Amino acid sequence: MTDSTKITRRGFFGQAGAGVLTGALSSLMGREAAAAGGTLGSPHHAPRARRVIHLCMAGGPTHLETLDYKPELARMHGEPMPESFTKGQQIAQLQGATLKCFGPQHPFAYYGDSGQHICTLFPKIGGHADKLCIVRSMHTDDINHDPAHTMMNTGSGLSGRPSMGSWATWGLGVETEDLPGYVVLTSVGKGGQSQPIAARQWSAGFLPGRHQGVHLKSQGEPVHYVSSPDAGALDGQRRLVDAVQRLNANEHQRDPDPEIETRLAQYELAYRMQTSVPELVDLSDETEETFELYGTRGGDGTYAANCLLARRLAERGVRFIQLYHRGWDHHGGVKRSMEITAKEVDQATGALLTDLDRRGMLEDTLILWGGEFGRTPMGQGDGRDHHIKGFSCWMAGGGIQGGVSYGETDELGYAAVKDVVHVHDLHATMLHLLGVDHERLTFRFQGRDYRLTDVSGRVMRDWLA
Numbered sequence: 001m002t003d004s005t006k007i008t009r010r011g012f013f014g015q016a017g018a019g020v021l022t023g024a025l026s027s028l029m030g031r032e033a034a035a036a037g038g039t040l041g042s043p044h045h046a047p048r049a050r051r052v053i054h055l056c057m058a059g060g061p062t063h064l065e066t067l068d069y070k071p072e073l074a075r076m077h078g079e080p081m082p083e084s085f086t087k088g089q090q091i092a093q094l095q096g097a098t099l100k101c102f103g104p105q106h107p108f109a110y111y112g113d114s115g116q117h118i119c120t121l122f123p124k125i126g127g128h129a130d131k132l133c134i135v136r137s138m139h140t141d142d143i144n145h146d147p148a149h150t151m152m153n154t155g156s157g158l159s160g161r162p163s164m165g166s167w168a169t170w171g172l173g174v175e176t177e178d179l180p181g182y183v184v185l186t187s188v189g190k191g192g193q194s195q196p197i198a199a200r201q202w203s204a205g206f207l208p209g210r211h212q213g214v215h216l217k218s219q220g221e222p223v224h225y226v227s228s229p230d231a232g233a234l235d236g237q238r239r240l241v242d243a244v245q246r247l248n249a250n251e252h253q254r255d256p257d258p259e260i261e262t263r264l265a266q267y268e269l270a271y272r273m274q275t276s277v278p279e280l281v282d283l284s285d286e287t288e289e290t291f292e293l294y295g296t297r298g299g300d301g302t303y304a305a306n307c308l309l310a311r312r313l314a315e316r317g318v319r320f321i322q323l324y325h326r327g328w329d330h331h332g333g334v335k336r337s338m339e340i341t342a343k344e345v346d347q348a349t350g351a352l353l354t355d356l357d358r359r360g361m362l363e364d365t366l367i368l369w370g371g372e373f374g375r376t377p378m379g380q381g382d383g384r385d386h387h388i389k390g391f392s393c394w395m396a397g398g399g400i401q402g403g404v405s406y407g408e409t410d411e412l413g414y415a416a417v418k419d420v421v422h423v424h425d426l427h428a429t430m431l432h433l434l435g436v437d438h439e440r441l442t443f444r445f446q447g448r449d450y451r452l453t454d455v456s457g458r459v460m461r462d463w464l465a
Contacts, residue, residue, distance in 0.1 A: 038173035043435025048399025048465075049366040050175070052168065052430065053310050053321045055349060056152075059145070059195050059328030060391075062375035062384050064413050065338045066119050067392035068136045069108040072411040073377050077103030081378045085414045092143045092386040093331070094378060101412065102379030105335035114403030121342035124350025125369075130403040131353060131362070131396045133463045137407025137416035138391045140373055140423050145195045145329070148372035148388070151423055153201045155452045162205035162443075163213065164427060165320035167452045168434060170204075170211045171441045176317030178276035180214040180269070183318050185306040187218060189327020191340030197324050206445040213322065218309065219301035222277050280312055294351040304348035311355050314365055328371055332383035353396060366398030366433050368426075377413045389415040393426075399433045401465040421460065428457035433464075 064070060081099035109120050112129030125132075142148040147157035154161035162170070165182040174181030184202045188194050202213030216222040283291075283298045286308070291297050296304040303325045310321050325345055330337045349369065356362040374391025375384030390409035396402065407419035428438040431452065438457050442449040 038169065038171045040171050040436070040441070043172065044437040044440060045435055047433065047435030048364070049397070049433040050364045051314055051319050051321070052165075052366045052368065052398070052434070053314065053352070054164075054323070055307075055345075055352075055367065055369040056149075056322055056324045057328050057345070057369065057371040058149070058197055058324045058326045059192060059330075059371060060148070060373045060375060060386055061328040061341075061371045062330060062334060062338070063136070063390070063392040063409070064104050064375065064377060064384070065106050065334065066122065066342075067117075067134050067394065068390075068409060068413055069104055069117055069119070070377065070409075070411065070413040073101055073413055074103035076101040076412070081412075085410070085412060086378070089389070090143055091376070094376065094380055094385045097380075099378040101377060102384065106338060112403060116403065116405060119342070121338060122346045124346045125353075127350055128353045128396065131357070132394045132402060133396070133400045133404045133406060134392065134394045135406045135421055135426075135463075136390075136392045136409060137418060137420050138370070138374075138393055138423070138426070139416050139420060140388045140391075143373070143386050143388050145372060145386075146198060148386075149197065149201050152372045154205065155424060155427055155454050155457075159200055160203075160205055161450070162207045162211070162452070163202050164430065164452055165202060165213050165322060166204040166207050166211040167431075167441060168320050168436075170207045170443075171431075171436055172319065172434060174317070174319050178269075178272045179280065179313065179316055179318055181317075181319040182211065182213040183313055183320075184213040184215045184322045184324070185218050185309060186215070186324045186326065187301060187303040187306055189303070189325055189341050189344045191330075191337040191342075191344065192327045193329035193331065194326040195329050197326065202322065206450070207443060213320070216277075216309075218306050219299060222281055276316070280316065281309070283308070290355070293354060295347045302348075303345050304351075307348040307352040311352060311359075311361075314356070314361060315359075330375065330383050331385065332381050334375070334383045337383075356397065362397040364398060366400065366430065367396045368430070369394050369396075387414075390417075395463065399465055400463055404463065406460070406462060419462075422456070424453045424457035425460055427452050429460045429463060432459045 079101050081101050086099055107120050108117050111118050111126035114130050116129035116132060116134060118126045118129065140148060140151055142151050142157040150159060151157045153163045169181040186197060199215065204212040294304050294308045296302055296308060298305045298308055306323045310323055313321050327341050353362065356365055370393025374387045376387045390413060407421055408417060409415060410417050431438040431441060438451060438453045442451045
């Protein structure tokens with residue numbers, strides 16, 4: 001290829017940049033490509049789950065008003081926190097303050113035939129108690145929001161590592177030609193501080209850029225410039241994509257470059273999304289009963305609308321779906337704030353479980369619900385500070401044993417003391433359910449083999465059905 005030909009090719013991309021197709025591409029560059037097999041070729045073992053929906057309660061939900069009731073903490077409300085629990089321990093904003101016990105602010109009840117103990121603020125989730133594996137012995141490494149989110153997403157508190165959704169699509173591939181294999185939705189609650197969520201939380205890190213999560217807006221047009229200006233635009237854009245394919249093929253044959261393949265796939269995906277995304281968010285085929293179930297008619301930017309959209313994404317073959325609901329950072333007014341935030345998520349979460357189950361999809365969809373850490377049993381006024389020594393989450397579907405409670409914190413809910421679980425163990429188990437041996441899913445980068453679970457992680461077999 002001559003230099004003049006190369007210049008013409010670059011000029012072609014510059015002209016294409018003014019079009020609708022390239023507008024969509026600019027939002028998607030470096031993200032998921034069209035349907036393709038993963039680097040593994042096939043799973044390491046028979047998978048129990050085909051997809052993951054991560055319901056991320058961003059801000060650190062208090063385990064003491066959700067999934068881990070502590071009667072001894074209630075009894076000691078207002079008394080000094082015993083120094084034996086806290087001496088020499090890392091504390092966030094309460095460092096150096098007088099520490100007093102702050103009892104649970106809402107009652108708990110037993111739900112389901114399994115008698116799962118859940119806060120009464122979550123009756124809809126409680127209605128699915130026999131499907132849930134509740135883990136009450138989580139701990140993590142980072143006490144501030146951003147690095148704690150980074151640990152939960154990537155297995156490291158340091159930025160630059162691939163997210164778990166990226167690892168999943170890189171290893172296993174994607175099952176849809178018309179939508180990204182990894183999609184992120186966000187919503188903002190009204191019941192607490194709303195910490196920002198950085199886009200690097202769904203980054204592909206050092207993996208190929210097409211495995212990065214695609215953030216779809218939950219109000220208005222999900223992706224900028226994805227709609228065609230008129231009925232004939234798609235035909236013209238199809239010709240444009242075909243021309244770009246030919247130019248890229250010629251260039252790649254002369255000078256192979258993985259980035260050319262990635263960008264070509266992104267043009268193709270952007271073209272297809274002009275049809276698939278409008279169909280995804282067109283809820284005219286949903287029933288009134290479904291709208292009532294979720295408590296939304298969709299398109300309003302709420303967590304409930306995102307739960308409904310998550311079900312539609314899962315139906316269409318998206319491998320990894322994350323819903324971030326911001327509003328769980330309850331440093332003050334935790335009693336009232338929990339009432340608001342729980343109401344924002346309880347009905348829709350229960351609806352998602354119901355909807356997936358009745359469609360026969362829950363059995364191969366792994367649901368994870370939880371935050372980046374928990375909250376202190378010591379009061380911060382009438383709120384709770386960040387806490388990493390012990391917190392809770394739950395899972396359902398996708399090979400998870402229902403009606404199970406696993407692990408314990410101490411009598412005051414300060415530290416995990418029985419069957420202690422780290423984030424790496426959670427990731428190892430998630431990958432196992434997807435059919436992947438976490439120790440064998442590695443990527444060579446800067447002279448080292450990296451993996452989602454770093455150098456640790458156990459498959460928690462007691463959680464498995």
